[in-house]
Amino acid sequence: MSDKKPPLRSQKWFNNPDDPEMTALYLERYLNYGLTREELQSGKPIIGIAQTGSDLSPCNRHHIELSKRVRDGVISAGGTVIEIPVHPIQETGKRPTAMLDRNLAYLSLVETLYGYPIDGVVLNIGCDKTTPALLMAAATVNIPAIALSVGPMLNGWYRGERTGSGTIVWKARELLAAGEIDDDGFLELVSSSATSVGYCNTMGTASTMNSLAEALGMQLPGSAAIPAAYRKRGQISYETGKRVVQMVHDDLRPTDIMTREAFENAVVVNSAIGGSTNAPIHLNAIARHLGVELDNDDWQRLGHKVPLLVNLQPAGAYLGEDYFHAGGVPAVIGGLLGAGLLPHPDVITANGKTMAENCGDKRTETPDVIKPIAEPMTKEAGFINLSGNLFDSAIMKTSVISEEFRDRYLSNPDDPDAFEGRAVVFDGPEDFHKRIDDESLAIDEHCVLIMRGAGPIGYPGGAEVVNMRPPAYLLKRGIHALPCVGDGRQSGTSGSPSILNASPEAADGGGLALVATGDRIRIDLRAFTANMLVEDAELERRRNALPDRPFAPPSQSPWQDIFREKVRPFSEGMVLDGATDFQDIARKST
Numbered sequence: 001m002s003d004k005k006p007p008l009r010s011q012k013w014f015n016n017p018d019d020p021e022m023t024a025l026y027l028e029r030y031l032n033y034g035l036t037r038e039e040l041q042s043g044k045p046i047i048g049i050a051q052t053g054s055d056l057s058p059c060n061r062h063h064i065e066l067s068k069r070v071r072d073g074v075i076s077a078g079g080t081v082i083e084i085p086v087h088p089i090q091e092t093g094k095r096p097t098a099m100l101d102r103n104l105a106y107l108s109l110v111e112t113l114y115g116y117p118i119d120g121v122v123l124n125i126g127c128d129k130t131t132p133a134l135l136m137a138a139a140t141v142n143i144p145a146i147a148l149s150v151g152p153m154l155n156g157w158y159r160g161e162r163t164g165s166g167t168i169v170w171k172a173r174e175l176l177a178a179g180e181i182d183d184d185g186f187l188e189l190v191s192s193s194a195t196s197v198g199y200c201n202t203m204g205t206a207s208t209m210n211s212l213a214e215a216l217g218m219q220l221p222g223s224a225a226i227p228a229a230y231r232k233r234g235q236i237s238y239e240t241g242k243r244v245v246q247m248v249h250d251d252l253r254p255t256d257i258m259t260r261e262a263f264e265n266a267v268v269v270n271s272a273i274g275g276s277t278n279a280p281i282h283l284n285a286i287a288r289h290l291g292v293e294l295d296n297d298d299w300q301r302l303g304h305k306v307p308l309l310v311n312l313q314p315a316g317a318y319l320g321e322d323y324f325h326a327g328g329v330p331a332v333i334g335g336l337l338g339a340g341l342l343p344h345p346d347v348i349t350a351n352g353k354t355m356a357e358n359c360g361d362k363r364t365e366t367p368d369v370i371k372p373i374a375e376p377m378t379k380e381a382g383f384i385n386l387s388g389n390l391f392d393s394a395i396m397k398t399s400v401i402s403e404e405f406r407d408r409y410l411s412n413p414d415d416p417d418a419f420e421g422r423a424v425v426f427d428g429p430e431d432f433h434k435r436i437d438d439e440s441l442a443i444d445e446h447c448v449l450i451m452r453g454a455g456p457i458g459y460p461g462g463a464e465v466v467n468m469r470p471p472a473y474l475l476k477r478g479i480h481a482l483p484c485v486g487d488g489r490q491s492g493t494s495g496s497p498s499i500l501n502a503s504p505e506a507a508d509g510g511g512l513a514l515v516a517t518g519d520r521i522r523i524d525l526r527a528f529t530a531n532m533l534v535e536d537a538e539l540e541r542r543r544n545a546l547p548d549r550p551f552a553p554p555s556q557s558p559w560q561d562i563f564r565e566k567v568r569p570f571s572e573g574m575v576l577d578g579a580t581d582f583q584d585i586a587r588k589s590t
């Protein structure tokens with residue numbers, strides 16, 4: 001925050017005494033739908049609402065309603081609203097993957113916020129990739145910005161049991177494969193989780209990223225967890241609109257809030273909530289756009305030993321409404337603060353107060369849903385960062401691996417036991433679906449399923465496919481998960497012992513390009529290594545035999561082509577090469 005109020009950047013367009021002619025040209029067209037000169041020229045902050053809600057984006061669609069309350073808040077605080085359409089990103093609707101569009105929405109919002117008369121912005125976040133895309137854009141442009149979550153759907157129910165978004169799909173898939181339900185039963189079970197407006201009600205990538213936007217300080221405290229359909233959601237929208245006007249007056253910008261310290265807090269909170277493995281990709285990306293250093297080693301170093309407190313599916317039992325009633329993010333942070341586990345209590349947040357001021361006295365209100373720090377779900381619940389001859393960096397979420405696997409391979413530091421298994425390799429998700437139930441692969445509980453060709457280049461944007469189910473004949477025997485390794489991602493709503501986001505990917509020269517079905521794989525979770533036990537000379541021979549552009553089928557659209565040309569690996573946030581050179585661009589131009 002600077003002491004001196006800078007002039008509003010919108011006045012360069014709408015009220016520039018040095019250039020009355022351009023002022024007139026800029027101004028006249030914004031009058032044509034009823035805005036007045038008073039609203040545009042009297043020094044009222046022009047507040048953009050970055051609108052991610054549309055018919056195409058059901059998870060965020062309720063933002064269309066909520067934006068009316070944001071608008072009321074902005075106007076009541078003396079601002080003027082201009083709503084900004086954002087390139088749509090719907091996790092469940094976009095082919096080949098919504099992840100491909102994160103950077104596209106980022107680019108277009110940067111251009112919009114930079115190139116138009118916007119003084120401050122409300123970021124309508126929600127569905128998985130909308131949150132990072134908007135925070136990345138706010139980071140690059142660096143005008144006062146506040147995030148507003150659309151909120152989760154109400155809890156899903158089926159025959160007296162909670163059914164959570166995404167998580168129920170994995171369960172239904174097993175029931176279908178085992179012949180316990182038919183196709184209609186599958187649809188009925190899965191759609192029971194989609195109860196109302198809002199995003200996934202599990203602790204998937206959406207709840208994770210919305211919680212982390214609050215943990216970073218970019219939302220009003222307590223706002224992330226409010227269910228979309230609750231009246232409080234409308235009320236916090238109004239408060240958010242009011243607050244952003246004051247943030248413009250105070251010149252409180254993303255670089256003031258999203259500091260290295262704020263990211264360290266968010267990494268810790270991610271472990272405590274049992275956050276998605278997509279979080280490191282997205283937070284590493286946002287950080288890079290701010291010039292803050294953050295990598296997968298930080299996630300292990302800061303996050304691995306932090307306990308899991310939030311008992312939400314997929315790691316636990318409950319859903320979004322329960323999370324809200326238990327106190328949401330402030331209760332999690334309050335618990336961490338009380339135990340001295342939040343590294344930086346004094347960071348400033350969007351409401352102008354510190355994290356400690358906002359959350360210091362907050363504690364869980366439903367101890368079964370948000371556990372007190374003394375009785376966590378799991379003691380060490382964060383990610384570990386593995387490396388070896390399969391990849392330089394890959395993430396494993398330890399909170400979802402089974403007790404048995406954890407006890408045997410992770411918890412006891414004196415035990416040298418490491419997991420060894422036979423590799424069964426699939427080239428992309430289509431190959432997996434075609435062959436997984438093929439009994440000639442002879443998959444058993446001593447196998448490691450490997451997926452390659454699923455990274456940012458191989459499957460443009462990176463497929464969410466590394467949560468591979470065991471073959472039907474193993475499911476029938478009660479084996480529900482096998483260790484998985486892949487250069488793609490995993491849905492935040494699933495929970496198998498998976499090593500994900502392997503970087504570099506097979507299509508980018510990574511070691512996964514060389515692994516073959518039948519190789520021995522050794523995964524040592526205590527040493528943080530994952531290797532194929534294959535002689536170097538043999539690996540060299542395999543590398544020389546690779547075709548020109550392995551594991552990278554042709555692009556299907558212009559953006560896919562540009563994206564693949566420019567994209568950095570998952571470990572570097574999947575940002576576009578060169579885009580992170582542009583920082584603080586609004587201030588540089590004023």
Ligand code: FES
Pocket residue numbers: 059090091092126127128165199200204206
């Ligand atoms: Fe949109 Fe999960 S699919 S939030």
Ligand code: MG
Pocket residue numbers: 091128204205464491492493
């Ligand atoms: Mg997802």
